[in-house]
Amino acid sequence: MPVVFVSLFLLSVSSVCAQPQSTVKRIHETFLDAQNKNKYPAEVITALSGEWLFDDALVTDVKSSDIRPKAPRLLGPRSTNNANGFISTGFDIKGLTTIKVGFIGYKDDISDYFAVEVFVSKDGGKNWASLGIRRGDPTKEEETFAEYKIKNKKQEAYRVKIANASQPKSDRLSRINITEIQFEYEEQ
Amino acid sequence: MFRKTLCILCLVGSGTLVFAQGNIITETFETATKKGRYPEGDVTAASGKWLFTDALVWDKEPTDFRPMAPRVMSAPTIEDEPGSLSTQFELKGLKSVKVGFIGYRSDPGYFQVEVSVSADKGQTWRSIGTARGRYDKGRETFATFKTNAKKDEGLMVKVSNISAPKLNRMNRINITLIEMESH
Numbered sequence: 001m002p003v004v005f006v007s008l009f010l011l012s013v014s015s016v017c018a019q020p021q022s023t024v025k026r027i028h029e030t031f032l033d034a035q036n037k038n039k040y041p042a043e044v045i046t047a048l049s050g051e052w053l054f055d056d057a058l059v060t061d062v063k064s065s066d067i068r069p070k071a072p073r074l075l076g077p078r079s080t081n082n083a084n085g086f087i088s089t090g091f092d093i094k095g096l097t098t099i100k101v102g103f104i105g106y107k108d109d110i111s112d113y114f115a116v117e118v119f120v121s122k123d124g125g126k127n128w129a130s131l132g133i134r135r136g137d138p139t140k141e142e143e144t145f146a147e148y149k150i151k152n153k154k155q156e157a158y159r160v161k162i163a164n165a166s167q168p169k170s171d172r173l174s175r176i177n178i179t180e181i182q183f184e185y186e187e188q
Numbered sequence: 189m190f191r192k193t194l195c196i197l198c199l200v201g202s203g204t205l206v207f208a209q210g211n212i213i214t215e216t217f218e219t220a221t222k223k224g225r226y227p228e229g230d231v232t233a234a235s236g237k238w239l240f241t242d243a244l245v246w247d248k249e250p251t252d253f254r255p256m257a258p259r260v261m262s263a264p265t266i267e268d269e270p271g272s273l274s275t276q277f278e279l280k281g282l283k284s285v286k287v288g289f290i291g292y293r294s295d296p297g298y299f300q301v302e303v304s305v306s307a308d309k310g311q312t313w314r315s316i317g318t319a320r321g322r323y324d325k326g327r328e329t330f331a332t333f334k335t336n337a338k339k340d341e342g343l344m345v346k347v348s349n350i351s352a353p354k355l356n357r358m359n360r361i362n363i364t365l366i367e368m369e370s371h
Contacts (some may be wrong), residue, residue: 028266030352030358032296048265048355061296067323069296143320179298180352184335 010146022155027183031059032070037049038062040075044090056083056172057164065107067143067177073106074164075086076174084117084163087178088125095186097121099131099148101162102179105140111174113138117165118148120158133165136176143179155186211370213279217363218243218256226261230276235368242271242357243349251293253328253362259292261347262359270302270348273363274310278342281371285316286332287347288365291325295351295359298323302350303333305343313346321351321361328364339371 029048034047042055054072061069076086077115105114114136119128150158160183166174213235220233228241240258247255261271282305291299299321304313319331337343345368351359 028353030298030354032352032354070296133243 019131022095022186022188024097025185025187027185029181030070033073034059034070036060036062040085049074049089049091050118053088053090054106055058057083057085057087059092067104067107067179071179073177074178075172076109076111076164076166076176077168078170078172079168081170082168084165084173085172086117086161086163088129088161089159092124092159093183093185095152095155095188096158096160096183097150097152097186098182098184099150099160100180100184101134101146102143102181103136103146103176104143104179105136105138105179106167106175108171109171109173110136110176111167112169114174114176115165116146116176116178117163118146119161119163120150121161122156122158125159125161130159145180152186155188203247206214211281214369215256215366215368216256220245220256222246222256224337226271231258231273233287233295235275235277237276239274239276240272241274243273247368253293253364257362257364259360259362260347261357262349262351263353264347264355264357266315268353270350271357271360272346272348273366275344276348278309278317278344279368279370280342281339282334282335282337282341282345283344283369283371284334285345285347286330286365286367286369287319287363288323288328288330289363290328291321291323291351292358292360292362293325297321297325297352297359299325299329299351300349301361301363302348304346304348305335305337306346307337307341307343310346318350331365332366349358 029049038060056075059072077084099149117133118131121128136144215235231238243260245258263270302318304315306313317333321329
């Protein structure tokens with residue numbers, strides 16, 4: 001009987017030891033070193049982290065009311081869930097566990113609320129699942145950091161889309177600036 | 189009457205003296221030795237010797253917040269070391285560190301500092317916090333960080349520029365004040 005216990009114990013120890021160690025890594029994107037895109041219509045740009053699709057979004061170092069040069073500016077929705085400006089990765093992130101987005105309302109725009117919505121896709125951008133909407137500071141004084149966690153035990157690869165979910169307006173001038181994006185992923 | 193006034197003056201005077209000895213070291217680098225280039229080097233300031241890594245302190249650059257406000261480079265990418273200032277002396281019973289800073293006039297931001305402490309003479313560092321500065325560079329940001337150190341522990345202090353990484357490292361900050369309070 002004790003032999004059975006000992007062998008069971010050894011089995012469980014060996015199975016714990018056999019678990020591969022994973023390390024947490026981080027992708028940090030500010031778009032400071034990205035190429036310029038001075039107009040809103042959809043286009044792919046290259047940033048340090050890889051290629052990004054900017055749709056109804058731009059990134060420029062031309063003097064403007066952006067919170068800082070090269071902070072992506074996303075148009076607001078025309079009506080609820082209609083034509084929200086967004087940016088999305090052109091690459092998959094294997095083992096993605098955390099998405100953190102810094103954002104702030106665009107200085108020139110007045111809106112009842114400013115918000116982001118983050119989506120992920122497991123099929124290269126064909127289908128997107130929302131991780132939720134986070135509201136920001138309506139006074140545009142403080143930037144807001146929206147954090148999303150994903151349970152990703154199988155270390156699947158995800159694409160990420162960050163959309164402007166601010167108050168819908170016919171002229172879409174409830175724009176936001178993205179100040180910073182961080183992805184955390186686990187690598188074995 | 190005269191004696192009374194004298195006594196009061198003496199009391200105020202001794203009170204001021206006690207207050208001044210209240211274990212706060214205030215460093216502004218206004219009387220420090222000049223260092224006109226970024227690569228690592230020593231600076232001697234009123235508080236003691238500091239190591240400037242990718243940082244300078246100069247009195248004749250109009251785009252600095254003020255003359256002799258240390259200017260510290262940011263890291264090129266998140267994997268690289270940012271510019272920093274660190275004490276080459278230890279502070280016993282260090283309770284808190286207050287840092288004043290502001291984004292360098294011509295750089296885009298964001299701007300952010302991190303304060304770390306070392307109990308092993310700079311071999312390893314423990315972060316005690318970060319603070320983000322103003323995007324508009326209109327005025328300084330002041331942030332205070334607690335060390336949670338033991339009373340008899342000797343600590344070195346490091347202030348790093350962890351602003352948004354930029355390949356040319358031009359997300360610089362000016363440090364305007366470092367205040368170190370001990371038990």
